[in-house]
Every structure is written in structure tokens, then in C-alpha cells.
Amino acid sequence: MRDPVVDAVGSLSEYLGITEISMQLFIGAGGLVLLGISFHSKSEDNSRVASVIGWPFIGLFFYLYSGHYVEIADPVLILMTAGALPAGLAMAYWEWKTVGVASDTLVWLRGCVVWSMIPYYLVYGIPHLNMAFVQFTAVSAEWMLEFAGLGGYEVGNMFIEKGNGAEIPISDWGGNRWVLSEPLGEGGFYAPMISDEGNEVVYFVLACSALQSMAVFIGAIVALNSVHWKRRARALLIAVPTIHILNVFRNAGIVWLTDTYREWSLFGIGMFDFAHSYAAKAVSLFAMFLMAIALFDLLPELHRHIMNVLQPLLGKKGRESEG
Numbered sequence: 193m194r195d196p197v198v199d200a201v202g203s204l205s206e207y208l209g210i211t212e213i214s215m216q217l218f219i220g221a222g223g224l225v226l227l228g229i230s231f232h233s234k235s236e237d238n239s240r241v242a243s244v245i246g247w248p249f250i251g252l253f254f255y256l257y258s259g260h261y262v263e264i265a266d267p268v269l270i271l272m273t274a275g276a277l278p279a280g281l282a283m284a285y286w287e288w289k290t291v292g293v294a295s296d297t298l299v300w301l302r303g304c305v306v307w308s309m310i311p312y313y314l315v316y317g318i319p320h321l322n323m324a325f326v327q328f329t330a331v332s333a334e335w336m337l338e339f340a341g342l343g344g345y346e347v348g349n350m351f352i353e354k355g356n357g358a359e360i361p362i363s364d365w366g367g368n369r370w371v372l373s374e375p376l377g378e379g380g381f382y383a384p385m386i387s388d389e390g391n392e393v394v395y396f397v398l399a400c401s402a403l404q405s406m407a408v409f410i411g412a413i414v415a416l417n418s419v420h421w422k423r424r425a426r427a428l429l430i431a432v433p434t435i436h437i438l439n440v441f442r443n444a445g446i447v448w449l450t451d452t453y454r455e456w457s458l459f460g461i462g463m464f465d466f467a468h469s470y471a472a473k474a475v476s477l478f479a480m481f482l483m484a485i486a487l488f489d490l491l492p493e494l495h496r497h498i499m500n501v502l503q504p505l506l507g508k509k510g511r512e513s514e515g
Contacts (some may be wrong), residue, residue: 197252197277198259211355216256223249224309231302231415244289245304246382250305251280260378262347265294268473283351297500300415308411319369322398323350323362330383330396331434336441342448344388347396350386353377386445393451402439406432413476416493427490433481437481442472444462 205215226246230239239360254276283301289296317319330347338347350362355375362381369373384392391458409431413424450464458466 195259198256201252201256211375213355217252218258220253220309221251221313222402223247224306224313227302228306230297231299231306239299239302240287240290242449244284247283247287248277249280250309251277251283255280266469267474268469268477280433281487283367295500297497299417299446300497301501303415303417304411306366306411307414308407311407311410315403316398317372319367319372319381322372325401325403326350326381326383326398328395329401330385331437332440333385333396333447336440337447340444342444345393345447345451348384348386348392350381351379352381353379356469387451392450394449396443400439402435402442402476404437405476406435407481409435409483412494413491416491416497419493422490427487430486430490434483435480438476446472450456 201215201219201301202212207213208215210218221293223246226242227250230246233239233242243432254273258270258273258276261273287298315325327347327350334345334347337343351359352362352365352367355358355379357377359377359379370505379395379398384393385396387393410428415428415430416424446464446467449467456466457464461470486492486496
């Protein structure tokens with residue numbers, strides 16, 4: 193059964209003469225601009241209109257990723273991306289029902305999404321940064337394996353998967369290195385981790401860098417307009433390096449498990465898929481939960497906003513105007 197939303201976006205992109213990937217990026221960019229206007233605008237009327245239009249665009253942008261996660265059988269990201277569109281529509285309804293001045297939590301939520309997406313867009317859209325993140329992620333995992341006495345691995349030459357599915361070495365790619373001017377395939381820029389036997393164990397892509405997790409915390413912290421910049425800076429210095437270190441352990445563990453237990457299988461799920469899509473995801477989500485709790489002590493305003501956002505689900509009325 194085909195997805196009518198995906199089909200509609202595909203038909204629109206075909207009508208405009210652009211690729212579906214480019215269309216998705218335009219949708220995300222449009223939503224990002226609209227929410228950016230709503231967050232930074234001094235006019236409440238302009239903010240409200242821009243956010244009502246912007247939220248569905250943001251939801252649709254993430255929803256269009258769900259098909260890819262279905263293909264790679266990642267249940268956590270399937271759930272998160274598939275729920276993005278209804279969540280975006282719900283946010284638009286919330287904004288539309290808001291009368292008068294929007295609550296500080298609603299304003300924070302706009303800024304959280306904007307400043308979460310900006311770092312990812314910059315890294316993804318600038319090939320030099322994209323490749324640097326991929327390379328640093330792969331090398332960090334290699335260093336961790338060496339430190340743990342599990343050496344014998346090395347990072348191979350970087351490749352690019354183009355929009356047409358062709359995979360070529362970066363040295364043979366003639367594209368713009370400062371602005372991504374062509375669609376990428378699902379792998380994008382990637383670097384293989386090679387064992388001492390010459391086998392390519394796993395491939396490191398941008399998604400392996402934990403940039404998404406970092407971006408979420410960056411957005412949530414930067415959007416706290418009422419908090420002094422020094423407190424926000426301290427929180428960022430705690431969150432971002434910690435996420436990177438935890439991610440290095442995660443990646444190193446996936447490499448070692450995948451290489452060591454090549455024949456292992458559970459209900460048809462191989463070691464890489466089990467470690468990457470199930471075990472590591474569960475541990476990562478739990479680690480992010482613990483980190484958020486630690487940050488609540490430094491930034492109680494963040495805790496208040498999150499609880500206010502969850503109030504409709506909890507069936508209670510939030511403290512909207514505090515602070």
C-alpha cells in the first residue's frame with residue numbers, strides 16, 4: 193500500500209522538475225524559516241501566522257524520512273518520524289487556538305526546533321563539514337578500539353553515494369565542497385571501518401556522529417531566551433562533549449560486536465542490526481534521559497518547559513507563565 197502523502201510530495205517534485213530529496217529539503221527549509229520568523233519576531237500576529245504554517249512543514253519534513261527507516265528496519269526512528277506529521281499538525285492547532293500573547297513555553301518550543309535544525313542543516317549542506325563530521329566520528333571509534341586493546345581496525349578512504357545511486361571515491365567527486373548543490377543517496381558521504389583481515393565491517397555516515405542528539409540539546413538550551421547566556425554556555429559545555437563521548441563508546445561497541453559475532457542472529461536479525469537499531473538505540477535514549485535530568489538542576493527553566501509541553505498528554509494544566 194502506497195503512502196498518499198509521499199505520493200503527493202513525489203508528484204509535486206516531478207511537476208516542479210526537481211528530485212524528491214531536493215523537495216524534502218525545500219519543505220524543511222520553508223518550515224525552518226517560518227518558525228524562525230515566529231520565534232524572533234516582535235509582532236505576535238506575525239509570529240502566530242508564521243508558526244501555524246511552519247509546524248506542518250516541519251512535521252512533513254521529518255515524516256518523509258520514515259520510508260527510509262522502514263527499509264532499514266529501525267523501529268525507534270520509524271515511530272519518531274511517522275509521528276512527526278501528526279505532531280506538526282497538533283502544534284499548528286495549538287498555535288491557532290492560542291489567543292493573545294503566546295506562552296513562553298510555546299515560544300521556547302518554536303526556538304527549540306529552529307535552533308535544533310540549523311546546526312544539522314549547516315553540517316549536512318556544507319560538504320566540507322559533512323565529511324569532517326563523518327571522518328572524526330570514524331577516527332574517534334578507531335581510537336577507542338585501540339585504547340581498549342581491540343586494535344587492528346583502520347578507517348578507509350571516504351566515498352560518496354550520489355543521488356543516482358553511484359558510489360565513487362571522494363577523490364573522484366567533482367562537486368562543490370562548500371555548498372551541497374546535488375542530491376545525495378541514502379549513504380551520502382561515508383567512510384568504511386576496515387578490519388585487520390581487510391574486511392569492511394561497518395560504514396560510518398553522518399547519522400553515526402550523534403549530530404541529531406547534539407542538535408536537540410543545542411536547540412533546547414539556546415532557545416531559553418530568559419536564561420543568562422553564561423548558564424546556557426555551561427549547559428552546552430556539559431551536554432555536547434558528553435554526547436560525543438557516549439557516542440564514541442557506542443560506535444566502537446557496534447564495530448567490535450559486528451566484526452566478532454558475524455554469524456550471530458536472533459529471529460533473523462543480524463548482530464549489526466540488533467546492536468545498531470535496538471540495543472544501542474535503547475541505551476542512547478536512556479543516556480539522553482539521564483543527561484536531561486542532570487541539566488534540569490542547572491536549567492530548571494528547561495524542566496518547566498518540557499513539563500508544560502507534556503501536560504496535554506498527562507491531562508494536567510501546566511504553569512505557562514512562570515519565569
